[in-house]
Amino acid sequence: MKDSFTYAVLGLGGLGSAACYWLSRQAGGDVLGLEQFELGHGRGESHDHSRIIRKTYHTVPYVRFAQQAYAAWEAVEADSGEQLVLKTGELNFWPEKTTLDESAYNDSMAACGVAYDSLDPAELRRRFPQFQFDDTVHAVYQPDGGLVAAIKANEAHRRLARRNGATLVDNMPIDEIRQVNGGYEIAAGGRRFQAEKLVIAAGPWTNRLLAHFGLELPLQVTHEQVSYVASPHLEEFAPERFPVWIWMIHDNYYGFPVYGAAGVKIAKDRFHPTHPDTRGFEPDEKNERDVLRFLADHIPRAAGPLLYTKTCLLTHTPDGDFVLDRLPGHPNAVCVVGATHAFKFASVIGRTLAELLTDGETPADISAFRFDRNTLALPGVWNLPQG
Template sequence: MSAPIYDVMVVGAGSAGMSAGYHLARRGARVLLIDACDPPHREGSHHGETRLIRHAYKKGSAYISLALRADELWRELEQLAGTTLLVRSGVINIADPEHYSFGSRPDDARAFGVSVEMLDGAEMRRTWPGLDLPDHFIGMYEPEAGYLFSERAIAAYRGLAEAAGAKLVTNTPVLRVTADQAGVAAETAEGVFRAEKALLSAGAWFEQLEPFVRFPLRPLRIPVGWFGTESAEYRAGEFPGFTLHTAEGGFYGFPDLGGGLKIGKHDGGRDWRPGEPLHPFGHYETDERSLRQVVQKYMPRAAGPLLQSSVCKYEFTPDEDFVIDRHPQHPNVLVIGGLSGHGFKFASALGEIAADLLLNGSTRFDLGAFSLSRFK
């Protein structure tokens, strides 16, 4: 392998990848970012305007410390980019206890200084009149949580990364990755790119990097809809972000920012593989029906006409936890994947961690829960 031109190559410049490109470049690394599209774009997992940011998380220390650091870095990015990226709308996590339990999450959150309030159905109805919930439902409210403007954040990281000297190659799928002691090579239709080290953050396209890297990953097509609201009680500033766990499944959503109340089904979706068409919203009759029935039942005055729609790609590991680990045979290659469904909020911190590991060899975070070896 000839001498590499770059210190670090990032394969997949989506949420974690673009953040990493910025954190690497700001520290003086020669950085190359390669993406199959032109981020921010609609072919991955970061479009659709908003993503929730929450801090009271499952598995305690494995995620809460990451969420808190990510929050700090989003605020830093806001200052650097001069634009609003994070809105603290609060997030109400709603559950039917017959189908879902918050477990130790409230206590774990409080141990990290995260504010949470536990509410019953009647208290949630009084606080947010737009909700129609049975009395036995429980809620975990996070007043400091909210939502991020996802595409705006990707664009901010892109601008700052390029200003710091990072090179971005767009609309260029990586066909093959190889590595040896001299460095890492990425083969594309435009030629071969080389670097001393690499971050692989290919999202739902990790299958295309096999057999160089392989771990269990299930890409899914996820529908999202925006429904017209009849009342101001669902508007931004009045209504929080939300998650909902009921007999109908797991859902997430956002207040009406002017284009309708947004809702998606976290545990729904259809299998998708790289190279297959991603059918638009409405291709399946259940796309709208599965969302509308839940809005009608629990937020009835937000069940107006479908105003907008979208589909995005999730990529689930079997345990729904991330992969953040070095390649088992090539320590100069870092792998970050399995993020979709709940990964965007962490992207700012994941980029910092990638820079720490690739440039310094270590990070202050315990990443044991995110190892590749757990799948053996």
């Protein structure tokens, strides 16, 4: 294995794997990817069968970025010959008590030409009888929403990067990054590598790598979980019959059709602060009871015995927006933080990171994702519930 490259991607979760792929389209064998665990491990943020992809966002730049994400995924699908995005349709349920701003979502979609249907309670019951809500809940249906096949997509990005000549190495924890002769020297797993340009895509471990640049972001890492439930009526919840759905409040419930396991998938945000090195892997039983109760109350034919629960991590920024930018003082080093909702964008984020390093600019509007924005300069103002 050679030890000198033009580009090094540090961290091979969902976003780093995508960056390797898009860099390799231009730079082939000049791309190195380093991962501290085995490729495809389940200790970070990007594991499991599915993630929601949607155009329903609360600002115009996010809706436009989502539109670009669909196009980027199509390019990867064309290159890999695999279907990675399943359009199931997406239902957003708006309860009366929500603190989220529905008009911000609808206006942003309208400004970007994204079609959607507003469903009053009666229309919701008529079109989607699987769901049972009272008259205080209405919905928005957006037909392009669906799921990204997360494990498959990560594998596709890495497989295609290797096909293009990239070197991806697992079990290589990065211990040190030093600036040397205008480039970087990376000490990892007992070896030393040189690279002219860097992508930092370390998810919950971001600040550990930023420390080598004397930088720190006010990030919060939380422990989350998703549950699979063995409905006796699985066929009614197949992707062609049952949309992805989101209960639109802050600590929300959300769910998927049957995909990847023999059960419907449901989750409720936990926002339980943790540390990526000392976290446990045990599910929270109250969260499991809550999601089973939600199914029994609102999607009763999907209710059934718990198949299993899988835990994972989330990395939060104080304002909920990504970091996707050059490091201050380092024009040849870019950093991404997914801020809890980046998987759907993985491919366009990978393309954008590659553009920043290869072309020096990107057509994507990433102005809201600057490293030096005010909300990241302040000490993190965290108000996450403990528990």
